[in-house]
Amino acid sequence: MEEQLSSPTGVWVRPENPCGTGALVLAGSSGRVDADRSRLLASHGASAMSIQWFGGDGQQPGPWEVPLETFTSALDRLAAECDRLAVVGLSFGAEAALLTAAHDARVEAVVAFAPTPVVWAGVTPDGPGGEPRQTSHWTRHGIPLPFVPFLESWEPETTPPAFRGCYEASLAAHPTLAEAAAIPVERITGEVVLVAGEDDQVWPGADFARSIAARRKAHGLATTVVTHPHAGHRTVLPGESAVAAGQAMARGGTPAADGELGALAWPHVSKALRLTTG
Numbered sequence: 001m002e003e004q005l006s007s008p009t010g011v012w013v014r015p016e017n018p019c020g021t022g023a024l025v026l027a028g029s030s031g032r033v034d035a036d037r038s039r040l041l042a043s044h045g046a047s048a049m050s051i052q053w054f055g056g057d058g059q060q061p062g063p064w065e066v067p068l069e070t071f072t073s074a075l076d077r078l079a080a081e082c083d084r085l086a087v088v089g090l091s092f093g094a095e096a097a098l099l100t101a102a103h104d105a106r107v108e109a110v111v112a113f114a115p116t117p118v119v120w121a122g123v124t125p126d127g128p129g130g131e132p133r134q135t136s137h138w139t140r141h142g143i144p145l146p147f148v149p150f151l152e153s154w155e156p157e158t159t160p161p162a163f164r165g166c167y168e169a170s171l172a173a174h175p176t177l178a179e180a181a182a183i184p185v186e187r188i189t190g191e192v193v194l195v196a197g198e199d200d201q202v203w204p205g206a207d208f209a210r211s212i213a214a215r216r217k218a219h220g221l222a223t224t225v226v227t228h229p230h231a232g233h234r235t236v237l238p239g240e241s242a243v244a245a246g247q248a249m250a251r252g253g254t255p256a257a258d259g260e261l262g263a264l265a266w267p268h269v270s271k272a273l274r275l276t277t278g
Contacts, residue, residue, distance in 0.1 A: 002039075008059060008070065010051035012077075013038045019045030021109070021273050022082030024074050024100075028091030028114075029063055029247060031055045037088070040239050044275035047082050049074055053096070063092055064122025068140045071100040075107070084108050086190075086273050091202065091233065092137065095119065098212070099138060099145075101188045108190035109272040113235050114205035115194050117212045118171070118181040119147045146180040162250035167203040185212050186219035191272040193224045195265040197231030201252035205233060224272070226265040230257035237262040237269070 003012040010033050023046045027034040031054050038048035053070050054060045075085050086109035089097030094112035099119070101107035120137055127133030136144035151170045156162065171178050185192070194212060196205035206227045213223040232253020236242050240262065242255055253261075270277055 005049070005051065007057070008051045008053065009033060009056050010049060010074075011035045011038055012047070012049045013042035014047050015042045015045050017045055017276060018047060018082075019274050019276050020083035021045070021086055021275070022047045022049070022075075022078030022084065023086045023088050023273060024071060024078060024097075025050040026053065026071070026087065026089035026093030026096050028089075028093045031063070034090075036240060036243075037237070040237060041088070041273065041275065043239070044270065044277065046086075046273055046275060047078060049078055053093075062122060062124065063137055064124050064135050065139050065144055066096075066137060067142075068096070068100060068103060068138055071096055072104050075100070075104060079106060084274065086110065088113075088273075090114060092120075095137065095183070098183045098185055098188070101190065101192075102184045103140065103187070105189070107188070109193075110188060110190065111193045111195070111269050111272055112209075113195045114200055114202065114233050115196065115212060116203065116208050117183060117185070117215065118178050119145050119183065120167075120181075121147050121149045123150070146177070148174055148178050148181045158250060160248045160250050162201040162252075164201050164203055182215070183212075185216050186221060188216075188221075191224070192216065192221075193226070193265070193268045193272045195226045195235050195261065195269075197233065197235070197253050197258065197261055198227055198229045199231060199252035199257070200233045201250040202233040224268050226261070226268055228257055228261035228264060230254060231261035232258060234258060235262045235265060238266050
């Protein structure tokens with residue numbers, strides 16, 4: 001059964017044969033509702049909800065200073081019907097998924113596609129005099145979280161732009177800020193699955209995934225990392241179609257490699273979410 005949601009806009013797909021997992025599904029910088037991935041997970045037993053987390057009524061117009069309470073409130077709704085909570089996110093949505101799980105002990109599984117180990121800047125048009133202003137992607141209890149700012153001198157070398165170099169240069173330029181902005185993934189006591197392509201041209205997703213796993217390992221926590229040498233930013237799971245939404249940018253990968261990464265990841269996703277595989 002598929003329910004259209006409002007406040008925020010979204011979709012809630014309830015399975016015919018529930019496995020007990022409630023999964024919050026978060027898209028990235030496109031801001032879209034990821035109905036297709038929600039339907040896929042529901043077809044395997046998860047009660048899957050996806051919400052618009054910026055750009056809607058009463059929300060921030062872009063991905064900056066978005067309250068983490070947006071996601072915990074969605075989890076509240078899932079918790080009323082489900083035995084176990086999970087968050088599944090892509091890119092900026094993976095950033096939100098990891099942060100939400102780090103601050104909400106109810107989350108027992110995270111699946112992060114093209115994840116990041118730190119909180120990044122969002123760029124708003126409301127600086128003094130109307131110029132762009134960098135601020136945190138997220139707030140918690142109304143307070144912006146520490147973030148890594150973008151190196152303003154960086155310029156893309158390709159059309160459409162590949163932003164991987166910007167993220168790498170920004171991290172290298174701000175090591176102290178990066179330490180303060182690190183997502184406390186060691187607080188996530190549930191299962192963590194990270195999926196990334198080595199050819200990700202948006203940001204170095206595979207390197208980021210390994211960094212997250214290393215931080216968790218230092219605290220005695222296991223992490224599943226799934227990569228593919230030729231895949232890009234957007235993994236395509238079995239049964240999904242490639243997504244074309246979002247800003248024009250180089251994302252890397254090929255349709256074949258992105259699908260191969262999805263096939264490699266699927267058994268780990270299924271296990272973490274306790275999906276039915278029939």
